[in-house]
């Protein structure tokens with residue numbers, strides 16, 4: 569049984585005809601997007617708005633019509649994966665480096681559904697290093713300020729070359745000990761000059777679709 573496929577495809581049930589759908593990034597939402605592509609082929613009429621270039625490519629491949637922000641009034645629903653989900657549905661995201669566009673789209677959506685295989689569920693956030701997107705200019709200084717908040721940041725690299733986000737920025741993966749006040753940390757990180765956004769999504773998820781130990785689908789939500 570592929571846990572990511574099960575939760576990813578379950579989320580499709582919330583997509584209705586005529587909706588504008590925020591399409592997340594990663595290997596879980598891959599299954600959502602692939603299934604949506606099949607439904608579009610069978611006549612479902614939706615428009616997608618992608619959270620990354622990678623997702624844009626996938627959505628085009630599977631035949632989901634895409635829109636830009638200037639063409640829409642609102643996003644009805646956003647569906648995305650997560651790297652960690654705590655008991656209050658707060659998230660760490662950005663393992664794939666798409667956290668900024670993901671947060672813009674989740675914030676703009678009337679409803680935000682998170683799909684998470686059981687390994688993503690935690691009591692408290694922090695085992696997964698928190699991704700923080702920073703502008704390249706002066707990143708060495710930005711790093712020191714992030715460090716002052718109590719973590720050890722590592723510049724994300726591929727073969728010794730800094731990883732670049734779709735926005736042309738760098739990512740620091742920040743090892744904090746357990747994150748007990750995610751809302752405060754989210755705000756404090758974003759107050760640092762040079763920080764563009766961080767991967768804490770606090771109070772944003774409306775529903776979390778996951779699996780329990782028996783591999784039954786569990787849907788928890790605020791609404």
Ligand SMILES: O=C(CO)[C@H](O)[C@H](O)COP(=O)(O)O
Pocket residue numbers: 592593594595596597648649650651660661662663664665666667670
């Ligand atoms: O935040 C993300 C990308 O920036 C992803 O949603 C997160 O990394 C989960 O990915 P996956 O579904 O592949 O486990």
